[in-house]
Amino acid sequence: MSRAVLLGPAVLLCAVWVSVCPGFAVELLQNGYRDVVVAIHPRVPEDPALLQSIQVMFTEASQYLFTATRRRAFFKDVKILVPMSWRENDALYRRPSREMYTEANVMVSDPFCENAITPPFTSTLGHCGQQGRYIHLTPRYLLDNSATDTFGPRGRVLVHLWATLRWGVFSEFDSQTLFYRSGTGTIEATRCSSTISGFQLNSDGSACETDPQTGLPTGDCTFRPGSIQNTTGSIMYQPFIPQITEFCDSRSHNSEAPNTHNRLCDYRSVWDVISSTPDFQNGNNPPHAPDPAPPSFTLLRAQRRVVCLVLDTSGSMSTGNRITRLRQAAQLFLLEILEQGSLVGIVDFDDKTIILKSLTKIDSMSTRKQLAAALPSEASGGTNICGGLRKGLEVLTGDDNKVAGDEIILLTDGEDSGVGSCVEEVGNSNAIVHTIALGPSADPRLEQFAIRTGGKLFSATDNIDSNGLLDVFSGILSGAGDDVNMPIQLLSTGTKTAPDTQFSGSVSVDSTVGNNTVFSFTWQLAQPQVSVQSPRGDIYNNNHMDIDPAMRTARLTLPGVAESGTWSFTMLNSYSSAQTFTVTVLSQAVSECVPPLTVTGTIQKSEVTYPEPIIITGMVSQGNRLITKAKVSVIVDLGNGKLLRLPALDDGAGDDAFQDDGLYTCLFYEYPLSGRYSVKLEVLGEKGIVEAVSPIYHSTPAKPAPSKGRARRGVEINHQGLDDFSRSAVGGTVTVMGVPAVPQDDFPPSRVTDLTATLTNNSILLQWTAPGDDYNIGTVSNYDVRVSPIPDDLRNSFSQAHSLNTSSLYVVPAGQKQILQVPLTALPATNQSVLFFALCASDDAKHTSPTSSIANSPVVTFAMETPKNPVTTPSSASSRPSSAVPLLLSLGFTSSLCSI
Secondary structure: OOOOEEOOOOEEEEEOOOOOOOOOOOEEEOOEEEOEEEEEOOOOOOOHHHHHHHHHHHHHHHHHHHHHOOOOOEEOEEEEEEOOOOOOOOOOOEOOOOOOHHHOOEEEOOOOOOOOOOOOEEEOOOOOOOOOOEEEEOHHHHHOOHHHHHHOOHHHHHHHHHHHHHHOOOOOOOOOOOEEEOOOOOEEEOOOOOOOOEEEEOOOOOOOOEOOOOOOEOOOOEEEEOOOOOOOEOOOOOOOOOOOOEOOOOOOOOOOOOOHHHHHOOOOOHHHHHHOOOOOHHHOOOOOOOOOOOOEEEEEEOOOOEEEEEEEOOHHHHOOOHHHHHHHHHHHHHHHHOOOOOEEEEEEEOOOEEEEEEEEEOOOHHHHHHHHHOOOOOOOOOOOHHHHHHHHHHHHOOOOOOOOOOEEEEEEOOOOOOHHHHHHHHHHOOOEEEEEEEOOOOOOOOHHHHHHHOOOEEEEOOOOOOOHHHHHHHOOOOOOOOHHHOOEEEEEEEEEEOOOOEEEEEEEEOOOEEEEEEEEEEEOOOOOEEEEEOOOOOEEEHHHOEEEOOOOEEEEEOOOEOOOEEEEEEEEOOOOOOEEEEEEEEEEEOEOOEOOEEEEEEEOOOEEEOOOOEEEEEEEEEOOEEEEOOEEEEEEEOOOOOEEEEEEOOEOOOOOOOEOOOEEEEEEEEOOOOEEEEEEEEEEEOOOOOEEEOOHHHEOOOOOOOOOOOOOOOOOEEOOOOOOEEEEEEEEEEEEEOOOOOOOOOOOEOOOOOOEEEEEOOEEEEEEEOOOOEEOEOOOOEEEEEEEOOHHHHHHOHHHOEEOOOOOOOOOOOOOEEEEEEEHHHOOOOOOOEEEEEEEEEOOOOOEOOOOOOEEEEOOOEEOOOOOOOOOOOOOHHHOOOOOEEOOOOOOOOOOOOOO
16 A cells, blocks of 8 residues: 655545535434425526426335335425526525535436436445435436336336435445355345346347356346336335335345445345434334325525625734735635626624625626725734624625525634624524634634534645645635536645745646636745746746736636646746745636536544544546546645645545545544644546546446347446546545544554455455554554354354454555455354355554454355356245256354364
């Protein structure tokens, strides 16, 4: 495993995921889901039929959900948010409060203008029992009735997707492993329940062939469920089967199936996971006697963006170059980030409050510069945060006397003893407050405003060698979801530069961006000589730039569409002292039907207590496709003047659920001190290496159907249009509490999440990615590997399960593949033909990891003759292939120990 680059006394380790926070807050009250938000993308044309289809889908889904949850849940009310591009109609649409496209539970979009019925999917990190991010549907899926021929009734499909979104359960169909050999020797389709009957055929209707080595079907063989079934589960397998009305439970669960749900949820049944979530645990939402009424629907129409900057100018803002950095960052926001047509106001507060600018419409660069010129330039006095917020709310009423859905960007560096007095007041206003904590002394209660109102949490340190504050303001984007008109940050970097030396670098401008490309430079003390060179050699210098000496900024706006390729820049420090230079490069999409490549980053929790690690998440994507094989770095500002940079991995180990799926995860745990930590992500993509993949892992399976071509299995990969690219994005902030003054070894090995067990000849081959002595760093001391015929024993009483001898195991460093070969003769004798395996890792301080994921394997080998046309039916003696001859017979269970 690659080590972090330590620019300070801390450790960060990554395996990059993507952002993981649920969307708009949905409540389950008295069995009814309330405040479900469906949002339609700004580029989807107005169509009343789309609204009707959404309502019909939810109405059908509500009753199906009620049955599937055993009368415990249904859809009570649903809000449908249409974009501003749809015509105003006050009789039809209401004003949204905090609903926005980017935070919706269900998103409707067609990012590549394909007008296609693409598989519906749920965006999720793949963590069992945890909520996902959103459900994605295309307009044509909702409007074209042939979609139901492909995927089944839309209401049923929605429940399938909702189960992943809300409860963190996963598909029991598996496009990667369509068939497996059961412990009894039968060739089975990967399904749940195993009593679903059907037959095997190639996509063209011909008989399937069989691999003589494995006995499994080859080619494009698929399993076709029969038209008549005698089972009611499971919805997570194939919701289109008419008889399917339930989730698999402990009675019907197929614990042998090599599917996504079993792997991620340690072979627990879907219903077991669902019933353990907060919706239903501890008797919450018991069965509801009467059938529910159909859901109610509220239609909302998005409004133009209305923002008020509420900026602290108390005396402490005069220290550490804070007021200048505030002006530079806010100027970037006003000139480049705010969307055309938005309304913006500015409030200055210390112990008093002043309206520097009432709401002003962004309609030209001249207006933007007038607003930037109004930014505060002096700092004095005390800190009255509530006063500033109240004045900001007053400014927001300037357009229509309403503030619901409007935004406040609150920046402060100080404490205010009265800050808690207005949290409820601001929360009840239905405005959204984004908070920026500047420096180490910003009020610790500041984040309450963002959490209470659904805003974003940011922080920036006094480390002037970083772009922290510029990154924060660049990351406060509109929630409308219009990625074509959204500024994309290609690069953000800075450094302290000695006299008579250059700060230089490069940035890749790929073909998905190029419109409105801006290089923005800042300096600390004296104006440098700046040069920018295009890929074909054109040179731009200070004479081509818009220079603001008072702000200490220079802007180069490239005309037309910027040339694709590598652009380079230099900043020469001709001043007598060292000073900090920064550069930020922004650009926009060049085509409505070619979404820009983006990176989004978040942090799972806003607050953690030592020694709990921070889980940092990010996603590299293009529209609804995920980008894999990019080089991702995570940068943490440690708050002590140091930055920490490390490589991020998408390797399917640790907290990363799937390898090469464009979702990335990072653990940061060795904190130098208590306080706030800010995070950013940087991404580099190399042409020919990076891939765009469809999110198949959590998409709805299509009905098997005859076709003239071969069935397509696995991930759809697309290299077309993926050039060299670079991206940068702020990830957010988190507060860490309880860090001891003296460093301690309180960190256990990480949980192993990719354990596999494979029957090979006369042994079981166990493989996993090695964790480290401290989470994923270092080398563990030993492993405790156990086996049981019952997966519950490993989950609930691991230490009581049968232990395997690992004395001969050579322990490898973190990130490497660990292998243990277990002879069948070393296993406990049992009358079960499938055994389950799990392990724990321990370090030299006796810290033990959580129990690993569970793997299973048959423990009976078979000599195979090739069946001409094997048929999969419910498991029974008559359905077993007569050609399967057991070579090793299982024995009655004993607890005897065996050495390996």
